[in-house]
Amino acid sequence: MEIKKKGASIDAVPTDEAVFPCPFCGSEDIQLQHTWTAAYWVECGGCGAEVSGESYPGDRSENDHILAAKSAIEAWQKRTHRQVRTVPLKAGR
Numbered sequence: 001m002e003i004k005k006k007g008a009s010i011d012a013v014p015t016d017e018a019v020f021p022c023p024f025c026g027s028e029d030i031q032l033q034h035t036w037t038a039a040y041w042v043e044c045g046g047c048g049a050e051v052s053g054e055s056y057p058g059d060r061s062e063n064d065h066i067l068a069a070k071s072a073i074e075a076w077q078k079r080t081h082r083q084v085r086t087v088p089l090k091a092g093r
C-alpha cells in the first residue's frame, strides 16, 4: 500500500496492507481515501466502486484514524472475499 501525505492524519495509517483487486472491473488501482476526519473508504481507480469503513468522529486521535482506515480495508476485503490474490493499496488523490 502506498500512502501519500495528505494532511497530518494520514501518517498514522499503516502502509503494509495488501488488498484484493476490484471485483467488478478487475482493476489493481485500489486506493485508500479519507477526509479530514477519521472516516476512510477504499475506492477502485478503474470503475469508481467504493466501500466505506466505520467512522470515528470522536477526538480525531491517531488511533481513531488507524481504526477507521482498517475498517475500510476490512470492508473492501470482505466484499471481495472470493478473489484469491492481492494487489497494493494506493493512496487517494
Ligand SMILES: [Zn+2]
Pocket (backbone or CB within 6 Å): 022, 023, 024, 025, 026, 027, 044, 045, 046, 047, 048, 049
Ligand atoms: Zn473497479
